[in-house]
Amino acid sequence: MLASRFRPLTMSIASPTPRAIVIGGGPAGLMAAEVLAAGGVQVDLYDAMASSGRKFLLAGKGGMNITHAEPYEAFASRYGARRAEVERWLAAFTPQQVREWIHDLGIDTFVGSSGRVFPADMKAAPLLRAWLHRLRELGVRFHMRHRWTGWRDGQLVFATPEGEILSQAGAVVLALGGASWARLGSDGAWAPWLAGRKVDVAPLVPMNCGFDADWSEYFSSRHAGAPLTTVALGLADAQGGVAFRKGQFVVSGTGIEGSLVYALSGAIRDRIAEDGQATVFIDLLPDHDARRVLDEVMRPRGSRSLSSHLQSRLGVSGVKAGLLRECLGKDDFADPGKLARALKALPLVLKRPRPIDEAISSGGGVRFEALDEKGSGMLRALPGVFVAGEMIDWEAPTGGYLLTACFGSGRAAGQGALDWLRRSDKVKQGTPS
Ligand SMILES: Cc1cc2nc3c(=O)[nH]c(=O)nc-3n(C[C@H](O)[C@H](O)[C@H](O)COP(=O)(O)OP(=O)(O)OC[C@H]3O[C@@H](n4cnc5c(N)ncnc54)[C@H](O)[C@@H]3O)c2cc1C
Numbered sequence: 278m279l280a281s282r283f284r285p286l287t288m289s290i291a292s293p294t295p296r297a298i299v300i301g302g303g304p305a306g307l308m309a310a311e312v313l314a315a316g317g318v319q320v321d322l323y324d325a326m327a328s329s330g331r332k333f334l335l336a337g338k339g340g341m342n343i344t345h346a347e348p349y350e351a352f353a354s355r356y357g358a359r360r361a362e363v364e365r366w367l368a369a370f371t372p373q374q375v376r377e378w379i380h381d382l383g384i385d386t387f388v389g390s391s392g393r394v395f396p397a398d399m400k401a402a403p404l405l406r407a408w409l410h411r412l413r414e415l416g417v418r419f420h421m422r423h424r425w426t427g428w429r430d431g432q433l434v435f436a437t438p439e440g441e442i443l444s445q446a447g448a449v450v451l452a453l454g455g456a457s458w459a460r461l462g463s464d465g466a467w468a469p470w471l472a473g474r475k476v477d478v479a480p481l482v483p484m485n486c487g488f489d490a491d492w493s494e495y496f497s498s499r500h501a502g503a504p505l506t507t508v509a510l511g512l513a514d515a516q517g518g519v520a521f522r523k524g525q526f527v528v529s530g531t532g533i534e535g536s537l538v539y540a541l542s543g544a545i546r547d548r549i550a551e552d553g554q555a556t557v558f559i560d561l562l563p564d565h566d567a568r569r570v571l572d573e574v575m576r577p578r579g580s581r582s583l584s585s586h587l588q589s590r591l592g593v594s595g596v597k598a599g600l601l602r603e604c605l606g607k608d609d610f611a612d613p614g615k616l617a618r619a620l621k622a623l624p625l626v627l628k629r630p631r632p633i634d635e636a637i638s639s640g641g642g643v644r645f646e647a648l649d650e651k652g653s654g655m656l657r658a659l660p661g662v663f664v665a666g667e668m669i670d671w672e673a674p675t676g677g678y679l680l681t682a683c684f685g686s687g688r689a690a691g692q693g694a695l696d697w698l699r700r701s702d703k704v705k706q707g708t709p710s
Contacts, residue, residue: 281395282667297318300450302328303667304333304666305330305665305683305687309665310691311412312691313450313695321417327422329409332458337399338580341401343386343676343679343680344394346550349367349371352658355673356673363673369688369689372677374461375680382408382411425528429443430536448660449470451467451665451668452666452690457483476659478670479640483630484639485637486541487533487534487538488545488555489631490531490585492532492603496600497530501530504527509524510558510653511558512556513542519622535623536675537682540675544671546592548630557624558623559623562593562621563707567617571614572622601616601620637670637679638675642669645669651695653697655690663697
């Protein structure tokens with residue numbers, strides 16, 4: 278239970294008034310703190326958790342994918358409808374500059390066969406350690422276990438183990454993350470607080486998430502956890518055409534998840550929101566053309582069962598065979614033409630996204646329309662307050678695009694706050710007050 282003691286942070290004469298406050302010690306907040314501190318500002322960084330960068334560290338567990346080496350045009354296209362806004366961040370901190378920044382921290386990077394860029398040991402911890410060391414050297418003061426709970430009388434209110442404190446500064450950067458993996462700190466609790474201050478916030482929704490297909494008990498008990506390594510997945514467009522994308526995904530206890538599903542997750546999520554469900558199509562044999570598949574299905578099979586025939590002629594067995602049985606009616610399975618078509622485009626109805634807390638990232642958040650036009654991340658409704666990272670309403674697939682945009686927006690917000698302080702004549706030639 279937190280004591281409700283009121284203790285203004287500014288009461289001690291020995292401690293100078295913080296000049297910029299960053300709330301949120303994820304990649305976006307740390308980057309904003311770096312820009313501000315390097316610009317000669319005293320930065321106080323607050324985070325609700327016991328240490329910074331919890332989600333960043335988790336991202337490192339499965340092999341931290343920090344950015345992508347594909348050509349810029351393809352890279353920028355990953356941000357979809359918000360490409361133009363995100364490009365302002367990318368222009369100031371390009372994927373190549375992300376890599377140089379990491380190298381500057383003493384960490385090597387390499388480009389994987391897919392073009393994804395990883396730190397040399399694929400881990401986040403050494404990078405985070407080096408980064409925090411740099412920030413401390415720059416004078417950033419870290420205040421952990423300080424949960425921001427909103428404003429009171431123009432001051433920021435923090436709940437701490439020692440009780441409540443109030444604090445204020447000439448500029449504030451909010452980098453509070455989205456709403457997935459709440460146990461790592463980003464719980465989206467800030468959304469109503471900002472909305473209450475006339476900031477336009479789009480509902481937070483899951484992104485890079487799995488979906489429920491409501492499997493039968495029979496299928497789920499046999500195939501949950503099974504990977505599909507050579508498949509393609511597609512969602513029909515308005516004209517009924519399906520653009521398939523090759524990749525991998527996993528059958529979960531309730532539906533499907535994994536990189537290929539995440540890549541389509543924004544579109545699938547939106548389709549479910551519109552229509553109540555979404556039908557995706559699975560190409561179980563992306564390396565065989567439709568003609569070859571039909572020929573093999575039609576080939577005389579003697580006394581062999583259809584299942585053994587599919588296994589021996591087309592390698593369809595295990596979870597692929599299970600999916601065919603799960604998604605295709607008995608009659609269609611027995612019809613060679615329909616079976617061959619299903620092998621190349623098996624319809625699977627997805628009912629709902631998995632809960633946002635399980636998602637890799639979230640969409641929604643502070644709308645760009647709520648920010649000033651300069652691309653600094655300053656809230657129109659709250660001059661001097663800047664936002665950065667996943668809490669802004671953009672989204673991207675996995676592949677290093679999330680972190681790259683978080684870094685870029687953190688830099689933009691840090692620079693915006695620095696310019697704001699300078700304009701307000703609150704930074705006197707970089708000398709601490
Ligand atoms: C399993 C997993 C794997 C991932 N892998 C990758 C990957 O390989 N590549 C990639 O690009 N992206 C990856 N991501 C996504 C990436 O980690 C996030 O997009 C990124 O961390 C978001 O950065 P952020 O700074 O905006 O927010 P966060 O990293 O979520 O940080 C927000 C911070 O704000 C703090 N905070 C929140 N509310 C408050 C409050 N009220 N008061 C005080 N502090 C508060 C939180 O404690 C947290 O420290 C992965 C995510 C997950 C979950």
